[in-house]
Amino acid sequence: MACGGDDNKLSLDSIRDSLIRQEDTIIFNIIERIKYPTNPTLYKQPCSVNIPDFSGSLFQYLFQETEALQSKVGRYLSPEENPFFSNNLPDSIIPPTKCTPVLHPAAESVNVNEKILDVYINQILPLFCKEADDGNFATTAACDIHLLQALSRRIHYGKFVAEVKFRDCTDEYKPLILAKDRDALMKLLTFEAVEEMVKKRVAKKAMAFGQEVTLNDSTAKEVKCKVDPTLVSRLYDEWVMPLTKLVEVEYLLRRLD
């Protein structure tokens, strides 16, 4: 999706297919993260160890350093990737690929990662994980980073969704953008039937991906699931879809700049 070239390739169906595939990544990453408890010490600011020139949490330190390294090898040249810590990110040593951009240039200024991080630490982790510290901080942070990057990619995909919706129905979107009418934009871009399907599908996937696989069916005990499917459905209902729609609105408001 990063490169355009042939505008006809950009369709709501192909973008929705990508969102469906991204569900798999998110659910597998949740299953990995919830092997560990919340580990609140990891997110405590300032952290208990002394890190020169750094006053944030151990998690922030690990995440910031991970992003800096990934930035050097071009991660944030992709319009699908949005950094959590954009201050002082090092330049890429890899040159950008030459392609026609799909998104309006103002897309770069839409970034809701601060909100994602806040909701993740304060609401999502306590919902999915046992409240405790087990000391596995580096491994837990590695799982967090994978999951947060997958959530961020999915949520910021709202920019592509909004671009296609705008191209498909420009006459309907234009007056609402000019009037800066957030509520009407939100209403126009919302497809409730699609959202209902998403909630049902992610619950079904959570059930399938979280199953214990045994070789001998006759000795299999009652089906145990590694992640509660209703929680995955709730994650999408309360945070993933609302934040995707927020990104859509923010992008559309800048679409005519």
Ligand SMILES: C=C(O[C@@H]1C=C(C(=O)O)C=C[C@H]1O)C(=O)O
């Ligand atoms: C992403 C879309 O826009 C909105 C957000 C959705 C989502 O985050 O899954 C689903 C339907 C729409 O209300 C879409 O139309 O597919």
